[in-house]
Amino acid sequence: MSIETRDPLQHPEVQLARGRHYVGAYVVSLLLTGGPLWLVVRHLGTPRRLMIVVIASAAALTLVQGYFWLRLDFSRTQRWMTAALVLFIPLVVMTIGLTAWMFATLYARTMIPTLMHAPAFGH
Amino acid sequence: MLVDYPGPWTFLLGRLDAREIPLQNPILLWTFVLVSVGAVAVIGAVTYYGSWGYLWREWLTSLDHKRIGVMYCLLGVAMMFRGFIDGVMMRTQQLMAVGPKSPGYMGALHGYLPPYHFGQIYSAHGTIMILFAITPILVGIMNIIVPLQIGARDMAYPYLNAMSFWLTAAATGLVMISLFVGDFSHAGWVGLSPLTELAYSPGVGVDYWSWAVQIGGVGTTLASINIIATIIKMRAPGMSWTRMPIFCWTALSASVVGLSSFPVLTAAVALLSLDRYAGTHFFTPGLGGNLMLYTDLFWIWGHPEVYYVVLPAFGILSEIIPTFSEKPLFGYVTMAAASIAIGGVSWSVWLHHFFTMGAGPGVNAFFSIASMLVGIPTGVKVFNWAFTLYRGRVRFDVPMLWALGALVLLLTGGLTGMMLAMPAINYTVHNSVFVVAHFHNMLNVVGFACFGAINYWFPKVFGFRLDERTGKLAFWFFSAGTVVLFGSMYALGFMGMPRRMDYIPFTSWRPLLMGEEAGILLFLVASYYFVKQLFVSIRDRAKNRVTASDAWGTSRSLEWLTHSPVPFYNFAVQPHINSRDEWAWRREHGLGHVRPDRYEDIHLPDNTPLPVMLGACAFALGFGLVWRMYWLAASGLVGIVVLVIARSFQDGPGHTVPGARIRQMEASYAAAPGEVGAARDPVGGVAAWQTASAPRPRAGDGRPARP
Numbered sequence: 164m165s166i167e168t169r170d171p172l173q174h175p176e177v178q179l180a181r182g183r184h185y186v187g188a189y190v191v192s193l194l195l196t197g198g199p200l201w202l203v204v205r206h207l208g209t210p211r212r213l214m215i216v217v218i219a220s221a222a223a224l225t226l227v228q229g230y231f232w233l234r235l236d237f238s239r240t241q242r243w244m245t246a247a248l249v250l251f252i253p254l255v256v257m258t259i260g261l262t263a264w265m266f267a268t269l270y271a272r273t274m275i276p277t278l279m280h281a282p283a284f285g286h
Numbered sequence: 287m288l289v290d291y292p293g294p295w296t297f298l299l300g301r302l303d304a305r306e307i308p309l310q311n312p313i314l315l316w317t318f319v320l321v322s323v324g325a326v327a328v329i330g331a332v333t334y335y336g337s338w339g340y341l342w343r344e345w346l347t348s349l350d351h352k353r354i355g356v357m358y359c360l361l362g363v364a365m366m367f368r369g370f371i372d373g374v375m376m377r378t379q380q381l382m383a384v385g386p387k388s389p390g391y392m393g394a395l396h397g398y399l400p401p402y403h404f405g406q407i408y409s410a411h412g413t414i415m416i417l418f419a420i421t422p423i424l425v426g427i428m429n430i431i432v433p434l435q436i437g438a439r440d441m442a443y444p445y446l447n448a449m450s451f452w453l454t455a456a457a458t459g460l461v462m463i464s465l466f467v468g469d470f471s472h473a474g475w476v477g478l479s480p481l482t483e484l485a486y487s488p489g490v491g492v493d494y495w496s497w498a499v500q501i502g503g504v505g506t507t508l509a510s511i512n513i514i515a516t517i518i519k520m521r522a523p524g525m526s527w528t529r530m531p532i533f534c535w536t537a538l539s540a541s542v543v544g545l546s547s548f549p550v551l552t553a554a555v556a557l558l559s560l561d562r563y564a565g566t567h568f569f570t571p572g573l574g575g576n577l578m579l580y581t582d583l584f585w586i587w588g589h590p591e592v593y594y595v596v597l598p599a600f601g602i603l604s605e606i607i608p609t610f611s612e613k614p615l616f617g618y619v620t621m622a623a624a625s626i627a628i629g630g631v632s633w634s635v636w637l638h639h640f641f642t643m644g645a646g647p648g649v650n651a652f653f654s655i656a657s658m659l660v661g662i663p664t665g666v667k668v669f670n671w672a673f674t675l676y677r678g679r680v681r682f683d684v685p686m687l688w689a690l691g692a693l694v695l696l697l698t699g700g701l702t703g704m705m706l707a708m709p710a711i712n713y714t715v716h717n718s719v720f721v722v723a724h725f726h727n728m729l730n731v732v733g734f735a736c737f738g739a740i741n742y743w744f745p746k747v748f749g750f751r752l753d754e755r756t757g758k759l760a761f762w763f764f765s766a767g768t769v770v771l772f773g774s775m776y777a778l779g780f781m782g783m784p785r786r787m788d789y790i791p792f793t794s795w796r797p798l799l800m801g802e803e804a805g806i807l808l809f810l811v812a813s814y815y816f817v818k819q820l821f822v823s824i825r826d827r828a829k830n831r832v833t834a835s836d837a838w839g840t841s842r843s844l845e846w847l848t849h850s851p852v853p854f855y856n857f858a859v860q861p862h863i864n865s866r867d868e869w870a871w872r873r874e875h876g877l878g879h880v881r882p883d884r885y886e887d888i889h890l891p892d893n894t895p896l897p898v899m900l901g902a903c904a905f906a907l908g909f910g911l912v913w914r915m916y917w918l919a920a921s922g923l924v925g926i927v928v929l930v931i932a933r934s935f936q937d938g939p940g941h942t943v944p945g946a947r948i949r950q951m952e953a954s955y956a957a958a959p960g961e962v963g964a965a966r967d968p969v970g971g972v973a974a975w976q977t978a979s980a981p982r983p984r985a986g987d988g989r990p991a992r993p
């Protein structure tokens with residue numbers, strides 16, 4: 164409210180990532196996906212260790228892209244977008260998680276043949 | 287063609303041909319005659335009074351949140367009448383079709399509605415009442431009141447606001463036109479799957495339903511975004527979170543729920559449309575489809591939606607009850623927290639709508655417990671309202687009557703909800719009319735709150751109060767109708783009567799069905815009095831004129847600080863907030879009528895026809911898709927894209943109302959209660975709403991001032 168401007172594009176909320184950030188984040192993303200892929204292909208490490216590396220780089224990737232591409236940070240203008248994302252994650256986990264749980268028990272009990280063999284549920 | 291459906295198809299008209307206009311059905315024919323006569327009367331009156339220009343400039347193209355709110359409410363109330371007539375028809379059919387000996391008329395074996403027609407009526411009734419009556423009325427009220435309560439000039443995105451409204455209107459138009467062109471879905475308001483699939487519903491009815499739901503869903507999602515942004519970003523200086531009126535808290539919570547859940551509905555129905563248009567198999571039985579996934583997705587929206595409508599209703603009660611108890615709301619902090627908590631829990635209970643589908647006991651137990659948790663914050667609210675009433679100087683004005691009625695209904699509706707939330711009970715009453723009674727009971731809480739809100743805020747918006755006597759009659763008949771109708775329905779539910787029956791085999795149910803019919807007749811009387819209340823109040827507006835900013839004398843929140851009716855600029859100078867219940871604070875400190883000595887220029891956006899045109903294109907898109915007139919659908923879509931692009935080049939600079947003009951307009955308002963200012967005189971102070979005209983210094987002659 165303290166920023167007085169008539170041009171909506173001047174608002175930091177609506178500006179997209181700058182070119183430098185964009186390219187930088189792209190390169191980092193490539194490294195963070197390519198690196199783990201290379202480790203897995205080359206079997207460098209125990210499966211357990213590989214899994215940790217994959218998960219960690221996926222988490223880092225989310226942060227990098229969120230920060231440099233979607234401009235989610237804690238500055239005054241952006242913090243509501245960050246808050247929205249943080250509030251959104253439990254919702255996604257909850258709806259998809261509970262739905263999967265429901266269907267997993269449902270298929271077993273309703274015994275619909277095609278669904279019981281659905282690969283998504285490990286049958 | 288990707289999918290097979292019966293019947294001819296031509297390029298120009300798609301599936302439409304003259305036989306789709308149901309002239310042979312006497313009910314629809316008469317409805318059509320009635321609607322046409324009504325339309326001619328309205329169009330004639332507008333033409334006679336030369337108001338087309340006024341209507342277009344001041345209303346249809348308006349970006350003013352109050353006018354958009356009023357249009358939302360008008361749309362909602364009109365649709366509520368339509369839905370109500372559906373209700374009367376269903377009740378009458380069920381009463382006429384009891385037992386094998388009951389006669390049949392107009393092509394029906396029993397009663398007067400054949401099953402297919404009956405199915406369309408209950409589907410339309412539910413869809414309309416929830417999505418196109420209650421939801422628009424509540425969005426309209428939030429639109430009007432939220433900016434006023436936080437001291438803002440308008441919503442955060444006035445243009446988006448108009449667009450949301452016109453999308454909702456386009457969707458409503460689709461539902462309405464299905465009466466006269468083609469037919470409507472017969473698969474229930476929930477879109478029972480796989481009945482909605484093309485193989486089982488090859489007509490256009492389901493398509494009408496699905497495109498209306500999708501277009502309306504987009505509109506409501508955008509409206510939610512707007513309200514969230516408004517509350518977060520547009521609060522006046524000093525309006526900290528803990529000073530915000532509870533109605534705003536509930537509007538915020540409801541809008542977060544709306545924003546997160548409406549897209550699920552839109553997506554679920556879009557997948558269904560892909561099944562029907564592109565031949566995919568998301569929800570078909572077989573070929574990899576999963577029809578239970580539709581039910582799951584629908585209720586992921588469906589349950590949050592019921593909280594989307596009940597939360598603003600709770601907010602309304604929290605505004606009305608303190609005003610007419612003449613004391614502050616009890617337990618502000620817990621009330622705000624409970625509003626957020628109810629919104630939060632509402633995401634994790636949806637499976638209680640299909641306990642009987644067959645998920646494992648752990649799943650059902652989880653959702654059962656989650657559903658019952660809702661009772662805790664709701665209980666907190668009920669106690670807070672009770673403690674607000676306790677030792678208050680309670681006045682029984684019309685809004686208060688509706689609010690107290692809502693409290694009683696909340697109790698019974700909440701308790702039957704708890705019963706339904708226990709899987710063991712649910713297995714015995716699921717899909718019986720007990721469920722129907724439960725959710726009508728709860729939606730009546732919302733309905734009562736809406737009527738309360740209309741009575742409560744009407745003077746703020748139009749400058750005169752609604753008539754007391756007819757208002758009370760409407761209230762008592764409506765309440766009596768509720769008890770008689772839904773009391774009988776609960777009983778029938780316990781007796782095992784399934785929902786959605788067009789023929790009732792057991793004559794022993796007849797007495798209670800007669801009770802239901804008696805109840806709906808009481809509703810009919812109530813709606814007569816509601817219309818009469820509006821009529822009498824407009825006719826006698828001079829008598830009920832509000833001469834102070836505070837129509838009730840004991841209101842508390844910020845919207846009562848500015849004039850009634852609210853001028854187009856809301857507040858002459860931006861208010862600085864000193865306290866929770868700002869208006870009560872100023873009144874108690876003798877600051878109620880202080881006038882500022884300096885007025886600043888006010889910047890406002892220009893009106894624009896783009897939102898109406900977008901609505902029209904959305905309607906064309908929907909109508910074209912329903913009938914598979916692909917050229918029309920494509921033109922609608924192209925129109926939308928072009929308009930959106932045009933808008934981004936043509937964001938007008940807006941206009942500035944100079945401070946001197948504001949001073950002039952302010953001076954035309956009464957300086958003190960009891961005095962009548964010039965701006966109040968013409969019809970409900972329409973002059974005060976004119977954005978272009980100067981206030982008339984002379985007393986009005988009863989006709990709206992023209993710009």
Ligand code: HEM
Pocket residue numbers: 476592593596638639640657658660661699700702703704705706707708712715716717721724725728729
């Ligand atoms: C907030 C206001 C409420 C509204 C507007 C509402 C509305 C509805 C609606 C529309 C349905 C089902 C419709 C259908 O099957 O077509 C329903 C069913 C149900 N409601 Fe509510 N409800 C509300 C509150 C509650 C509460 C507080 C509870 C329990 C804690 C509850 C528990 C249930 C259950 C368990 C069902 C499913 C019954 C069945 O299908 O067997 N509801 N309600």
Ligand SMILES: [Cu+2]
Pocket residue numbers: 588589592635636638639
């Ligand atoms: Cu529910």
